[in-house]
Amino acid sequence: MHLYEDLVAINRSPKLIDATVNRKDRVLNVQNKRRGVSARRGDGTFGEIIPGETPIIDPGYLVARGSIATVEIGVEVKVLAKAMIKQIDRVINDLRNQVAQFKRGGGNPICVAIVGINCADHTIGYEGDRPFPTTGKAGFLHPCQEAPGAERRLRTHVASEFDEFLALRFRATNEGSFPFEWANYDETRLDYAAALSRVSARYQQRF
Secondary structure (H helix, E strand, C coil): CHHHHHHHHHCCCHHHHHHHHHCCCEEEEEEEEECCCCCCCCCEEEEEECCCCCCECCCCCCCCEEEECCCCEEEEEEEECCCHHHHHHHHHHHHHHHHHHHHCCCCCCEEEEEEEEECCCCCEEEECCEEEECCCCCCCCCHHHHHHHHHHHHHHHCHHHCCEEEEEEEEECCCCCCCEEECCHHHHHHHHHHHHHHHHHHHHHHC
């Protein structure tokens, strides 16, 4: 939801601004699915509102919501917090398959992947109330030990399937007061801003 707000806020695509702010015939999908198209829903889809439908305008937001007939931008989000290498093949397949789902039913959507990657020096997983802290040993590696390899495999095997692939590196131990911080805030801010600019440029060219 906030990614689309940010696309409007940077004001780099007149076509996007006109469609969302002025005409309001491009909206954030309420249910992340298209009417009449059988496809797995993504985490945040944006496209042409169904003719005759009234967009939902939430106070404080510029991008309206509604049911869509087409997908013009599709976003898929994954978060790798621990045991990354163990699940990396599933994550790669899920991301790759989601691109096909965004394109199902025709069109040429802008496909965006956002992957959060934990870089903490340790973390804890839970099964019910039972904690499973990382130890740094095989099978229980700390996030900082797995993060570089996980990101490398994602970039090698699936990043090229997307128009924009954004890795957001963070630190979260999942314990105590559940602290969170960006691994490098300035780098993250610049990467995100650059991605917004490129998505805006693609929208201007493609639609």
